[in-house]
Amino acid sequence: MLRLSIRLQLAHRRRTVLSVAALLLGVATVVVMSAVAQGAERRVIERIRAMGTDLLVIQAAPAPVVAGRARQRTTVTTLRPQDADIIASGSALARVAAPAVVRSTVARSGGRNSPTTLLGTTSDGLRIQGITAQAGRVFDAAEERELRRVAVLGATVARNLFGDASPVGETVLIGRIPLEVIGVMRRRGTDVGGSDLDNTVALPLTTAMRRVLNVPFIDALFVQARSVRDLDQLEREARDLLAQRHRSRSGLPMEFVVRNQAVLLRTERGATAALRGLTLGAGALSLVVGAVGIVAVMLLSVRERVGEIALRRAVGARLTDIRLQFVLESTLLAGAGGAAGVLAGLATAGLTALLGPWDLVPPWTAALVGLGCSVAMGLVVGVIPAVRAARLDPAVGLRRG
């Protein structure tokens, strides 16, 4: 019966192609959109994960008004290196806390300049941020204690200053301070905001604070939780600890800005979920349009084939056989349309990924779901022409056909 159904559909190629065109385009669109959505989601999540999802980044909020006057300076001096120890020892939920100074600067070497970001932190701070050495090594706690003039270059800075040559052992200047390059970082890509994480020069916190910047305060605290689940509670505890320690002149607790990576991840996931919802909506709409096309063509087919249906009844087809045949044909049509759509979508996504700067994920799930939904839709909507075909009076069909 299946072979005969396929042959009958092939006998009306143009009509068959037209009937599945909408479904084909719809499924192909969903497959491509899924590839884009999954690609975007993967990119964002990878960036957040690169920074660590169990991480709090705490900064002191700039006070907009001081003594009744609008504050001009944006540098906030509230946080001190000791705050890291207070949080690490004050909250059982914190695995480790690392202070950091982060400034824009220019690194120079051999007449070349490279605008970059200076990151002064502890060896724990490096680890928390996933900074490891690609070449050479990173600094250790001893170098930190001894205010050693050492630096680890991000790959972008290393290329800008030294080209393809190895910078390990060379000297770079930050401001007027010469620093020995002891390592080059493994590439980290970009952060959620798109900033180049490889355009960074990392120094020991003490070296950065006392030798380069000459400041007693830090810009940020990186606090790593023992578990991602504890992150929200850790944020509350860290805020409390800092509020007790830092009070404004008026006696009110200072404000802090806390970037909770888990919240960021949730937010980003929410955004990509919206995109996924949009894809699902487009998919559902295309299925409906495809279903309408298939029902229309199958009803037309029933009208054209009254003679054939009557003949089948005459040679022994039961009403169930007639219904089954039309459901089978509708399922076959929808399945073929869905499969063609999946192939077209995968081919388009593959070509786009090859030719363009798109980060696409092969949408296997969307492909499977698209195909499955197409087949299921064919099965369901096939009932309409099937019932219509089974209702035909064979005596009338034989006279007409």
Add this chain to the structure above:
Amino acid sequence: MPDVIAVEHLAKSYRKGAIITEVLKDVSFTVHAGEFVAIMGASGSGKSTLLNLLGFLDRPDRGTYRFEGADLTGADDATLSTVRNQRIGFVFQQFHLLERTSALDNVMLPLLYAEADVADGAARARRALALVGLEPRADHEPGELSGGEQQRVAIARALINDPVLILADEPTGSLDAKSGAGVLELLRSLADSGRAIILVTHDRVVAERADRILVIADGRIASGGPVSTKP
């Protein structure tokens, strides 16, 4: 010879809007195995309606229909479909062959609906085609065959399940005289081999090839009447 068909007081009417047309009012007759019966009547007399009732393609309003001794008047669709598939062969004026489908596959169509899988379906279809002299054209599609050949393919299809009854509705109506004569010859030989043949025609020359002629008029058998033995 046992009765293949025994109908008593069959009646059938059609409703179109408020108008009810009583096509068959009271039809009774029997047909036994090996008998070739022609049904004649004016246009609209109910010949085809009777043939549809005899082939279980329609149900009578009243009366009883015994097929091979069993009363199938109120049988369900599955039972009647099995009877059509296994015990009855149909031949139509317009052949009703599937387009773009080989003669062999057309002949095999009833096997699709056989209750048991038929392993030697293709061989059986070739034997049926050989019986009507068309085995060499088994792979030809209807469009590549003459009218007479197409009707022979339809007869082969009717024969594939070795039925006891063949119902032929104007089987020579679309054929030239020579092809028509060949088809009638074939039907005659099928009757001689023990099958009951009921042929509907408005052509007296065609009807005279049968053993018996039933004439329908005013919804009843006007002449011919019920018979129990072959004349």
